[in-house]
Amino acid sequence: MNRRDFFKIVATTGATAAVAGCQPATEQILPLVVPNEHLIPGVAAWFATVCRECPAGCGVLARNREGRVVKLEGNPDHPVNHGALCGRGQAALQGLYNPDRFAGPLRRDGDALRSLPWDDALKLFADKVTAARGANKARGIAVVTQLENGSAGVLADRFVQAIGARPRVTLEPFGFEAIRAANRQTFGRDAIPYYALQDAEVVISFGADFVETWLSNVDHARGFARMHTFRDGRAGTFFHVEPRQSLTASNADEWIRNAPGTEGATGADALTRIWVLAVAGFIAICAFSGFEATFSLFAGSRFDLTEGPVALIFFAVGVLLVFVQARLVGPVSGRLGPLGALQLGLLFNAAGLALLAVTRGWVLLVVALALLTIGQGLAIPNLTAAVADRAPNERRGEALGFQQRWQAMGRIVGPILAGALFEHVGVSAPYAVGAGLALVAMGVLVRAHGELTVAPVTGQLSGDASQA
Numbered sequence: 001m002n003r004r005d006f007f008k009i010v011a012t013t014g015a016t017a018a019v020a021g022c023q024p025a026t027e028q029i030l031p032l033v034v035p036n037e038h039l040i041p042g043v044a045a046w047f048a049t050v051c052r053e054c055p056a057g058c059g060v061l062a063r064n065r066e067g068r069v070v071k072l073e074g075n076p077d078h079p080v081n082h083g084a085l086c087g088r089g090q091a092a093l094q095g096l097y098n099p100d101r102f103a104g105p106l107r108r109d110g111d112a113l114r115s116l117p118w119d120d121a122l123k124l125f126a127d128k129v130t131a132a133r134g135a136n137k138a139r140g141i142a143v144v145t146q147l148e149n150g151s152a153g154v155l156a157d158r159f160v161q162a163i164g165a166r167p168r169v170t171l172e173p174f175g176f177e178a179i180r181a182a183n184r185q186t187f188g189r190d191a192i193p194y195y196a197l198q199d200a201e202v203v204i205s206f207g208a209d210f211v212e213t214w215l216s217n218v219d220h221a222r223g224f225a226r227m228h229t230f231r232d233g234r235a236g237t238f239f240h241v242e243p244r245q246s247l248t249a250s251n252a253d254e255w256i257r258n259a260p261g262t263e264g265a266t267g268a269d270a271l272t273r274i275w276v277l278a279v280a281g282f283i284a285i286c287a288f289s290g291f292e293a294t295f296s297l298f299a300g301s302r303f304d305l306t307e308g309p310v311a312l313i314f315f316a317v318g319v320l321l322v323f324v325q326a327r328l329v330g331p332v333s334g335r336l337g338p339l340g341a342l343q344l345g346l347l348f349n350a351a352g353l354a355l356l357a358v359t360r361g362w363v364l365l366v367v368a369l370a371l372l373t374i375g376q377g378l379a380i381p382n383l384t385a386a387v388a389d390r391a392p393n394e395r396r397g398e399a400l401g402f403q404q405r406w407q408a409m410g411r412i413v414g415p416i417l418a419g420a421l422f423e424h425v426g427v428s429a430p431y432a433v434g435a436g437l438a439l440v441a442m443g444v445l446v447r448a449h450g451e452l453t454v455a456p457v458t459g460q461l462s463g464d465a466s467q468a
């Protein structure tokens with residue numbers, strides 16, 4: 001029995017037990033009675049360490065009682081977390097003492113795992129490695145560790161090199177390799193950025209749940225709280241795009257709820273969608289205004305109609321337009337959605353214009369005009385609704401103005417184009433080209449369907465920086 005064992009026994013059980021101290025069982029039921037030099041029974045000891053629950057690496061002070069860590073606190077002197085710990089860091093003790101945690105080496109035996117003593121395990125390990133190296137199969141050895149980028153990582157790498165195994169594999173569920181790779185490609189630096197949120201006036205986040213889990217959430221929460229707090233007469237503003245109402249979303253001044261996986265489309269973004277719709281609207285208006293500008297010439301040339309009957313036709317078109325907008329737009333839009341109704345309207349436009357280009361009889365003329373009018377009646381209100389749906393709340397007016405500008409341009413370009421075609425190509429040319437333009441507008445919408453169907457639902461949530 002060595003000196004330490006002796007004192008363990010004597011200190012607690014007295015002389016009688018000292019006699020029995022040679023029994024190994026006594027040693028097991030009285031641990032740490034003679035503690036390590038830096039542990040005093042009854043007095044808490046604090047150890048500075050680092051949280052390993054995520055790659056952020058917050059500084060931790062671990063409270064130790066009689067050899068057991070009983071509480072974790074943030075290290076106030078640590079540059080990452082300045083004394084704070086997130087919920088996961090606080091709960092790290094649950095992992096430390098989890099009964100399901102492996103208490104020692106295990107060996108697979110069929111489907112089961114059987115424990116074996118450390119000496120046996122080390123010998124088995126050494127034998128296996130030696131055998132693999134002897135058979136020139138060291139590259140078949142895989143060394144897997146958790147994220148180790150300090151001296152422990154260097155040690156593991158040197159071991160891997162020494163035995164000639166493949167490079168070490170690191171398992172890190174919170175890995176940010178995609179960000180690292182993006183920075184490598186974009187800036188030529190294999191690095192993860194530091195976000196100085198406290199210095200920002202406006203923060204826009206696309207799916208980065210930075211108060212809860214992302215990168216260094218304790219540091220982000222602190223920076224965000226400073227940025228979002230009313231200081232020097234103003235406070236920062238925060239917009240967040242995320243499908244889930246996370247802690248980050250709940251702290252946003254405006255939370256934009258998107259379909260999962262579409263953060264990029266949402267960001268690339270509302271404006272892209274407005275552009276697509278505006279261009280489609282421009283093409284559609286070009287086609288229809290070309291018809292309006294040249295129809296009286298067309299009707300005179302092909303049907304010998306004078307101004308009076310043409311005016312009556314335009315009157316009928318107007319009445320039908322009112323009817324369509326009053327009675328059809330709502331139900332069709334309700335069933336297909338504004339985007340679907342817009343596409344249906346463009347299809348009707350294309351069909352009406354194509355018929356107009358080929359018609360020589362009255363029946364086809366009436367059908368063509370009806371199709372064209374119904375199409376226009378469906379397309380324009382739904383174009384406006386589609387733009388309004390897809391614009392962020394605070395930019396809806398701007399988006400609608402943008403779309404109206406493109407429509408106005410269509411009203412300028414359409415008649416000029418149709419007049420030139422009528423004059424230089426032929427009577428039917430404006431309508432044949434117009435039908436093609438309406439189909440192009442449809443094609444634009446179909447091609448951008450994926451982006452256009454990401455309609456953000458916005459929710460104003462009260463943001464309180466102190467919650468962060």
Ligand code: SF4
Pocket residue numbers: 051052053054055056057058081084085086087088089090216217218
């Ligand atoms: S952010 Fe939380 S889990 Fe990650 S290191 Fe810091 S305290 Fe630990």
